[in-house]
Amino acid sequence: MTTSSTSSTGSNPVEPIAPVEPVEPVEAMEPILSVRDLAVHFPVRRGFWQRQVGVVRAVDGVSFEVAPGTTLGLVGESGCGKSTTGRALLRLTPATRGTVRIAGRDVLSLEGKALRDARRDMQMVFQDPYASLNPRMTVFDTLAEPLILHGLARNDAAALPMVRALLDEVGLAGSYLRRYPHEFSGGQRQRIGIARAIALKPKLVVADEPVSALDVSIQAQIVNLLVDLQERLGVAYVFVAHDLAVVRHVASEVAVMYLGRIVERVRTRKLFKEPRHPYTQALLSAIPVPDPVIERTRKRIVLVGEVPSPLSPPSGCAFHPRCPVAFDRCKTETPALLDRHGSGHWVACHLQDVAVAGAAHDNTIDAEPAAAP
Numbered sequence: 001m002t003t004s005s006t007s008s009t010g011s012n013p014v015e016p017i018a019p020v021e022p023v024e025p026v027e028a029m030e031p032i033l034s035v036r037d038l039a040v041h042f043p044v045r046r047g048f049w050q051r052q053v054g055v056v057r058a059v060d061g062v063s064f065e066v067a068p069g070t071t072l073g074l075v076g077e078s079g080c081g082k083s084t085t086g087r088a089l090l091r092l093t094p095a096t097r098g099t100v101r102i103a104g105r106d107v108l109s110l111e112g113k114a115l116r117d118a119r120r121d122m123q124m125v126f127q128d129p130y131a132s133l134n135p136r137m138t139v140f141d142t143l144a145e146p147l148i149l150h151g152l153a154r155n156d157a158a159a160l161p162m163v164r165a166l167l168d169e170v171g172l173a174g175s176y177l178r179r180y181p182h183e184f185s186g187g188q189r190q191r192i193g194i195a196r197a198i199a200l201k202p203k204l205v206v207a208d209e210p211v212s213a214l215d216v217s218i219q220a221q222i223v224n225l226l227v228d229l230q231e232r233l234g235v236a237y238v239f240v241a242h243d244l245a246v247v248r249h250v251a252s253e254v255a256v257m258y259l260g261r262i263v264e265r266v267r268t269r270k271l272f273k274e275p276r277h278p279y280t281q282a283l284l285s286a287i288p289v290p291d292p293v294i295e296r297t298r299k300r301i302v303l304v305g306e307v308p309s310p311l312s313p314p315s316g317c318a319f320h321p322r323c324p325v326a327f328d329r330c331k332t333e334t335p336a337l338l339d340r341h342g343s344g345h346w347v348a349c350h351l352q353d354v355a356v357a358g359a360a361h362d363n364t365i366d367a368e369p370a371a372a373p
Helices: 082-089 112-118 139-149 156-169 186-198 216-233 244-250 268-273 278-285 292-297 328-332 350-371
Strands: 033-046 051-066 071-075 097-102 122-125 204-208 236-241 253-258 261-267
Touching: 033 082, 051 071, 051 082, 051 236, 051 253, 051 261, 071 082, 071 244, 082 097, 082 122, 082 204, 082 236, 122 186, 139 156, 139 186, 156 186, 186 216, 216 236, 216 244, 236 244, 244 268, 253 268, 253 278, 261 268, 261 278
Parallel strands: 071 236, 071 253, 122 204, 204 236
Antiparallel strands: 033 051, 033 097, 253 261
Protein backbone atom coordinates (compact mmCIF):
# COMPACT_ATOMS: atom_id res chain seq x y z
CA MET A 1 0.00 0.00 0.00
CA THR A 2 1.27 3.46 -0.83
CA THR A 3 0.44 6.78 0.74
CA SER A 4 0.17 10.06 -1.09
CA SER A 5 2.98 12.45 -0.24
CA THR A 6 1.66 15.43 -2.09
CA SER A 7 0.77 18.64 -0.32
CA SER A 8 -2.56 18.24 1.46
CA THR A 9 -4.57 21.12 0.09
CA GLY A 10 -8.18 21.49 -0.79
CA SER A 11 -7.36 21.41 -4.50
CA ASN A 12 -6.20 17.80 -4.40
CA PRO A 13 -8.54 15.15 -5.79
CA VAL A 14 -10.25 12.97 -3.22
CA GLU A 15 -8.14 9.90 -2.53
CA PRO A 16 -10.37 6.87 -1.98
CA ILE A 17 -9.91 4.99 1.24
CA ALA A 18 -7.98 1.87 0.35
CA PRO A 19 -10.13 -1.26 0.63
CA VAL A 20 -7.83 -2.80 3.21
CA GLU A 21 -8.49 -6.13 4.85
CA PRO A 22 -8.23 -5.38 8.59
CA VAL A 23 -5.95 -7.65 10.54
CA GLU A 24 -8.05 -9.97 12.66
CA PRO A 25 -7.03 -10.29 16.31
CA VAL A 26 -5.22 -13.52 17.09
CA GLU A 27 -6.80 -15.09 20.16
CA ALA A 28 -3.56 -16.73 21.35
CA MET A 29 -1.63 -13.45 21.33
CA GLU A 30 -1.08 -11.55 24.55
CA PRO A 31 -3.08 -8.29 24.25
CA ILE A 32 -1.01 -5.13 24.03
CA LEU A 33 -3.88 -3.29 25.76
CA SER A 34 -6.16 -4.76 28.40
CA VAL A 35 -8.84 -2.56 29.99
CA ARG A 36 -10.97 -3.73 32.90
CA ASP A 37 -13.90 -1.84 34.46
CA LEU A 38 -12.57 1.59 33.48
CA ALA A 39 -14.61 4.48 34.85
CA VAL A 40 -14.19 8.24 34.61
CA HIS A 41 -16.51 10.30 36.81
CA PHE A 42 -16.47 14.09 37.10
CA PRO A 43 -17.91 15.70 40.24
CA VAL A 44 -20.38 18.55 39.70
CA ARG A 45 -19.99 21.39 42.22
CA ARG A 46 -22.17 24.43 42.75
CA GLY A 47 -22.54 27.36 45.09
CA PHE A 48 -20.08 29.53 46.95
CA TRP A 49 -18.66 26.56 48.88
CA GLN A 50 -18.49 24.43 45.72
CA ARG A 51 -20.44 21.59 47.26
CA GLN A 52 -20.72 18.46 45.19
CA VAL A 53 -24.27 18.07 43.92
CA GLY A 54 -23.79 15.19 41.50
CA VAL A 55 -21.45 13.12 39.36
CA VAL A 56 -21.11 13.01 35.58
CA ARG A 57 -20.48 9.39 34.65
CA ALA A 58 -18.59 10.04 31.42
CA VAL A 59 -17.21 6.49 31.31
CA ASP A 60 -18.88 3.89 33.50
CA GLY A 61 -17.33 0.42 33.52
CA VAL A 62 -15.64 -0.17 30.15
CA SER A 63 -13.66 -3.35 29.41
CA PHE A 64 -11.93 -4.50 26.23
CA GLU A 65 -8.64 -5.79 24.81
CA VAL A 66 -6.53 -4.91 21.77
CA ALA A 67 -4.08 -7.36 20.22
CA PRO A 68 -0.70 -6.22 18.80
CA GLY A 69 -0.93 -4.79 15.30
CA THR A 70 -4.74 -4.56 15.30
CA THR A 71 -7.24 -1.71 15.59
CA LEU A 72 -10.20 -1.31 17.90
CA GLY A 73 -12.72 1.28 16.72
CA LEU A 74 -14.57 3.15 19.47
CA VAL A 75 -17.73 4.63 17.99
CA GLY A 76 -20.88 6.38 19.13
CA GLU A 77 -22.71 9.70 19.17
CA SER A 78 -21.14 12.83 20.58
CA GLY A 79 -21.07 12.70 24.37
CA CYS A 80 -21.01 8.90 24.62
CA GLY A 81 -17.61 8.90 26.36
CA LYS A 82 -15.42 7.51 23.59
CA SER A 83 -12.88 10.38 23.58
CA THR A 84 -12.77 10.41 27.38
CA THR A 85 -12.05 6.69 27.29
CA GLY A 86 -9.17 7.23 24.86
CA ARG A 87 -7.67 9.98 26.98
CA ALA A 88 -8.04 7.96 30.19
CA LEU A 89 -6.08 5.08 28.63
CA LEU A 90 -3.02 7.34 28.38
CA ARG A 91 -3.48 9.09 31.74
CA LEU A 92 -4.42 12.38 30.03
CA THR A 93 -7.70 12.27 31.96
CA PRO A 94 -7.71 10.83 35.50
CA ALA A 95 -9.58 7.54 35.86
CA THR A 96 -11.94 6.98 38.80
CA ARG A 97 -11.44 3.23 38.89
CA GLY A 98 -10.36 0.27 36.81
CA THR A 99 -7.12 -1.08 35.37
CA VAL A 100 -5.39 -0.28 32.08
CA ARG A 101 -2.52 -2.59 31.20
CA ILE A 102 -0.33 -1.56 28.26
CA ALA A 103 2.46 -3.96 27.33
CA GLY A 104 1.91 -5.73 30.65
CA ARG A 105 2.10 -2.64 32.88
CA ASP A 106 -0.84 -1.14 34.78
CA VAL A 107 -0.36 2.46 33.69
CA LEU A 108 -2.96 3.79 36.14
CA SER A 109 -0.74 2.79 39.05
CA LEU A 110 2.53 4.21 37.67
CA GLU A 111 4.10 7.43 38.86
CA GLY A 112 7.24 9.47 38.20
CA LYS A 113 9.97 7.87 36.12
CA ALA A 114 8.00 4.63 35.68
CA LEU A 115 5.15 6.57 34.04
CA ARG A 116 7.55 8.55 31.82
CA ASP A 117 9.16 5.31 30.66
CA ALA A 118 5.75 3.79 29.95
CA ARG A 119 4.82 6.73 27.72
CA ARG A 120 7.25 5.42 25.12
CA ASP A 121 4.79 2.59 24.53
CA MET A 122 1.66 4.77 24.33
CA GLN A 123 1.08 7.86 22.22
CA MET A 124 -1.83 9.87 20.89
CA VAL A 125 -2.94 11.53 17.66
CA PHE A 126 -5.25 14.40 18.54
CA GLN A 127 -8.39 15.49 16.74
CA ASP A 128 -7.45 19.10 16.01
CA PRO A 129 -4.18 19.44 14.07
CA TYR A 130 -4.34 23.22 14.54
CA ALA A 131 -4.33 23.08 18.34
CA SER A 132 -2.15 20.00 18.91
CA LEU A 133 1.09 21.59 17.63
CA ASN A 134 3.03 24.30 19.47
CA PRO A 135 2.98 27.37 17.16
CA ARG A 136 6.37 28.50 18.54
CA MET A 137 8.16 25.28 17.61
CA THR A 138 9.42 24.29 14.18
CA VAL A 139 8.72 20.87 12.75
CA PHE A 140 12.23 19.81 13.71
CA ASP A 141 11.81 20.97 17.31
CA THR A 142 8.43 19.24 17.58
CA LEU A 143 9.77 15.89 16.41
CA ALA A 144 13.23 16.08 18.02
CA GLU A 145 11.89 16.92 21.48
CA PRO A 146 10.52 13.43 22.36
CA LEU A 147 13.60 11.75 20.86
CA ILE A 148 15.95 13.73 23.10
CA LEU A 149 13.66 13.61 26.15
CA HIS A 150 13.51 9.80 26.07
CA GLY A 151 17.20 9.34 25.33
CA LEU A 152 16.92 8.12 21.73
CA ALA A 153 19.11 11.04 20.58
CA ARG A 154 21.75 12.93 22.58
CA ASN A 155 21.27 16.29 20.86
CA ASP A 156 19.81 18.04 17.82
CA ALA A 157 22.57 16.80 15.54
CA ALA A 158 21.90 13.19 16.47
CA ALA A 159 18.15 13.71 16.14
CA LEU A 160 18.33 15.23 12.65
CA PRO A 161 18.50 11.99 10.61
CA MET A 162 15.76 10.49 12.78
CA VAL A 163 13.50 13.48 12.17
CA ARG A 164 14.12 13.30 8.42
CA ALA A 165 13.19 9.61 8.50
CA LEU A 166 9.99 10.42 10.40
CA LEU A 167 8.97 13.01 7.82
CA ASP A 168 9.59 10.49 5.07
CA GLU A 169 7.43 7.95 6.95
CA VAL A 170 4.43 10.30 6.85
CA GLY A 171 4.97 11.56 3.31
CA LEU A 172 6.44 15.01 3.99
CA ALA A 173 9.57 16.51 2.44
CA GLY A 174 12.72 17.04 4.47
CA SER A 175 12.74 20.68 3.40
CA TYR A 176 9.84 21.29 5.84
CA LEU A 177 12.10 20.89 8.87
CA ARG A 178 12.49 24.58 9.72
CA ARG A 179 8.90 25.61 9.05
CA TYR A 180 6.30 26.49 11.67
CA PRO A 181 2.81 24.95 11.99
CA HIS A 182 1.02 27.99 10.51
CA GLU A 183 2.83 27.36 7.21
CA PHE A 184 1.08 24.03 6.67
CA SER A 185 -2.38 22.88 5.64
CA GLY A 186 -4.59 20.88 7.99
CA GLY A 187 -3.66 17.57 6.41
CA GLN A 188 0.04 18.34 6.60
CA ARG A 189 -0.27 19.32 10.26
CA GLN A 190 -1.98 16.05 11.02
CA ARG A 191 0.86 14.21 9.29
CA ILE A 192 3.27 16.04 11.60
CA GLY A 193 1.14 15.01 14.58
CA ILE A 194 1.25 11.40 13.41
CA ALA A 195 5.03 11.61 12.97
CA ARG A 196 5.32 12.85 16.55
CA ALA A 197 3.14 9.97 17.76
CA ILE A 198 5.29 7.29 16.09
CA ALA A 199 8.64 8.94 16.89
CA LEU A 200 9.24 6.71 19.94
CA LYS A 201 8.06 3.56 18.13
CA PRO A 202 5.11 3.03 20.50
CA LYS A 203 3.17 -0.21 20.80
CA LEU A 204 -0.18 1.58 21.11
CA VAL A 205 -1.51 4.78 19.54
CA VAL A 206 -4.86 6.31 20.47
CA ALA A 207 -6.22 8.24 17.48
CA ASP A 208 -8.95 10.60 18.70
CA GLU A 209 -11.08 11.35 15.63
CA PRO A 210 -7.93 12.08 13.58
CA VAL A 211 -9.79 13.00 10.38
CA SER A 212 -12.99 14.68 11.61
CA ALA A 213 -11.45 18.20 11.53
CA LEU A 214 -10.00 17.76 8.03
CA ASP A 215 -11.38 18.51 4.61
CA VAL A 216 -13.06 15.56 2.90
CA SER A 217 -10.50 15.71 0.10
CA ILE A 218 -7.68 14.69 2.47
CA GLN A 219 -9.43 12.50 5.03
CA ALA A 220 -8.78 9.36 3.00
CA GLN A 221 -5.07 10.25 2.69
CA ILE A 222 -4.70 10.34 6.48
CA VAL A 223 -6.68 7.13 6.98
CA ASN A 224 -4.57 5.33 4.39
CA LEU A 225 -1.41 6.67 6.03
CA LEU A 226 -2.44 5.28 9.41
CA VAL A 227 -3.22 1.88 7.91
CA ASP A 228 0.09 1.87 6.02
CA LEU A 229 2.05 2.73 9.16
CA GLN A 230 0.33 -0.07 11.06
CA GLU A 231 1.33 -2.58 8.42
CA ARG A 232 4.96 -1.44 8.48
CA LEU A 233 5.43 -0.76 12.20
CA GLY A 234 3.07 -3.27 13.80
CA VAL A 235 1.54 -0.62 16.06
CA ALA A 236 -1.91 -1.17 17.62
CA TYR A 237 -4.58 1.54 17.40
CA VAL A 238 -7.57 2.59 19.43
CA PHE A 239 -9.39 4.55 16.72
CA VAL A 240 -12.00 6.91 18.18
CA ALA A 241 -14.58 8.07 15.64
CA HIS A 242 -18.23 8.81 15.06
CA ASP A 243 -18.08 7.92 11.35
CA LEU A 244 -18.76 4.20 10.99
CA ALA A 245 -17.89 4.31 7.30
CA VAL A 246 -14.30 5.27 8.18
CA VAL A 247 -14.05 2.80 11.04
CA ARG A 248 -15.16 0.00 8.71
CA HIS A 249 -11.96 0.41 6.66
CA VAL A 250 -9.44 0.63 9.51
CA ALA A 251 -10.73 -1.39 12.47
CA SER A 252 -10.30 -5.10 13.17
CA GLU A 253 -12.93 -4.89 15.91
CA VAL A 254 -15.54 -2.28 16.83
CA ALA A 255 -16.88 -1.29 20.24
CA VAL A 256 -20.08 0.77 20.16
CA MET A 257 -20.51 3.11 23.13
CA TYR A 258 -23.65 4.71 24.51
CA LEU A 259 -23.73 6.97 27.57
CA GLY A 260 -20.40 5.80 28.96
CA ARG A 261 -20.85 2.07 28.38
CA ILE A 262 -20.01 -0.38 25.60
CA VAL A 263 -23.26 -1.83 24.28
CA GLU A 264 -21.82 -4.01 21.50
CA ARG A 265 -18.33 -5.28 20.62
CA VAL A 266 -17.45 -7.64 17.79
CA ARG A 267 -15.24 -8.09 14.72
CA THR A 268 -15.86 -5.32 12.21
CA ARG A 269 -17.10 -7.53 9.41
CA LYS A 270 -19.68 -9.18 11.64
CA LEU A 271 -20.88 -5.88 13.11
CA PHE A 272 -21.82 -4.55 9.69
CA LYS A 273 -23.32 -7.87 8.63
CA GLU A 274 -25.19 -8.76 11.83
CA PRO A 275 -25.66 -5.87 14.29
CA ARG A 276 -27.58 -7.07 17.34
CA HIS A 277 -28.02 -4.04 19.59
CA PRO A 278 -30.87 -1.68 18.56
CA TYR A 279 -28.55 1.32 18.95
CA THR A 280 -25.96 -0.19 16.59
CA GLN A 281 -28.71 -1.00 14.11
CA ALA A 282 -29.84 2.64 14.18
CA LEU A 283 -26.29 3.91 13.62
CA LEU A 284 -25.76 1.61 10.66
CA SER A 285 -29.10 2.52 9.12
CA ALA A 286 -27.99 6.17 9.02
CA ILE A 287 -25.03 5.41 6.72
CA PRO A 288 -25.92 6.47 3.15
CA VAL A 289 -25.93 3.79 0.44
CA PRO A 290 -24.37 4.79 -2.94
CA ASP A 291 -27.10 2.98 -4.91
CA PRO A 292 -30.01 5.47 -5.27
CA VAL A 293 -32.59 2.69 -5.68
CA ILE A 294 -31.55 0.93 -2.49
CA GLU A 295 -31.20 4.26 -0.68
CA ARG A 296 -34.82 5.20 -1.46
CA THR A 297 -36.31 1.85 -0.48
CA ARG A 298 -34.21 0.62 2.42
CA LYS A 299 -35.54 0.61 5.97
CA ARG A 300 -34.21 3.25 8.33
CA ILE A 301 -34.32 3.35 12.12
CA VAL A 302 -34.93 6.88 13.39
CA LEU A 303 -34.21 7.38 17.07
CA VAL A 304 -36.47 9.78 18.95
CA GLY A 305 -35.30 12.17 21.64
CA GLU A 306 -31.80 13.19 22.70
CA VAL A 307 -29.01 11.33 24.45
CA PRO A 308 -29.77 11.50 28.20
CA SER A 309 -27.47 13.46 30.47
CA PRO A 310 -24.66 11.42 32.08
CA LEU A 311 -25.36 13.50 35.20
CA SER A 312 -28.73 11.79 35.53
CA PRO A 313 -28.77 8.62 33.40
CA PRO A 314 -32.00 6.61 33.05
CA SER A 315 -32.58 3.60 35.25
CA GLY A 316 -32.06 0.14 33.81
CA CYS A 317 -30.77 0.17 30.25
CA ALA A 318 -29.63 3.72 29.46
CA PHE A 319 -30.89 3.33 25.89
CA HIS A 320 -34.44 2.29 26.77
CA PRO A 321 -36.05 5.81 26.49
CA ARG A 322 -35.04 5.91 22.81
CA CYS A 323 -35.17 2.20 21.99
CA PRO A 324 -37.97 1.19 19.57
CA VAL A 325 -38.13 -2.36 20.98
CA ALA A 326 -37.73 -1.74 24.74
CA PHE A 327 -39.88 -3.70 27.19
CA ASP A 328 -40.49 -3.54 30.96
CA ARG A 329 -37.27 -5.27 32.00
CA CYS A 330 -35.22 -2.65 30.13
CA LYS A 331 -36.56 0.09 32.42
CA THR A 332 -35.40 -1.48 35.67
CA GLU A 333 -32.44 -3.81 35.02
CA THR A 334 -29.08 -2.80 33.51
CA PRO A 335 -28.05 -5.37 30.89
CA ALA A 336 -24.59 -6.92 31.19
CA LEU A 337 -22.21 -7.00 28.25
CA LEU A 338 -22.13 -10.74 27.46
CA ASP A 339 -21.01 -13.09 24.73
CA ARG A 340 -24.15 -15.19 24.87
CA HIS A 341 -23.38 -17.41 21.87
CA GLY A 342 -19.66 -17.91 22.55
CA SER A 343 -18.82 -16.42 19.15
CA GLY A 344 -16.99 -13.30 20.29
CA HIS A 345 -20.05 -11.11 19.75
CA TRP A 346 -20.57 -9.12 22.97
CA VAL A 347 -23.93 -7.38 23.39
CA ALA A 348 -25.54 -5.56 26.32
CA CYS A 349 -29.23 -6.03 25.53
CA HIS A 350 -32.04 -7.92 27.27
CA LEU A 351 -33.49 -8.85 23.88
CA GLN A 352 -30.48 -11.10 23.36
CA ASP A 353 -31.46 -13.08 26.47
CA VAL A 354 -34.93 -13.52 25.01
CA ALA A 355 -33.45 -14.65 21.68
CA VAL A 356 -31.10 -17.14 23.36
CA ALA A 357 -33.91 -18.52 25.51
CA GLY A 358 -36.12 -18.88 22.44
CA ALA A 359 -33.40 -20.69 20.51
CA ALA A 360 -32.82 -23.07 23.43
CA HIS A 361 -36.54 -23.75 23.60
CA ASP A 362 -36.72 -24.48 19.85
CA ASN A 363 -33.74 -26.83 20.09
CA THR A 364 -35.41 -28.71 22.94
CA ILE A 365 -38.59 -29.14 20.93
CA ASP A 366 -36.63 -30.26 17.87
CA ALA A 367 -34.64 -32.73 19.93
CA GLU A 368 -37.65 -34.44 21.54
CA PRO A 369 -38.69 -36.58 18.51
CA ALA A 370 -35.10 -37.72 18.02
CA ALA A 371 -34.92 -38.84 21.66
CA ALA A 372 -38.09 -40.92 21.39
CA PRO A 373 -37.69 -44.67 20.77
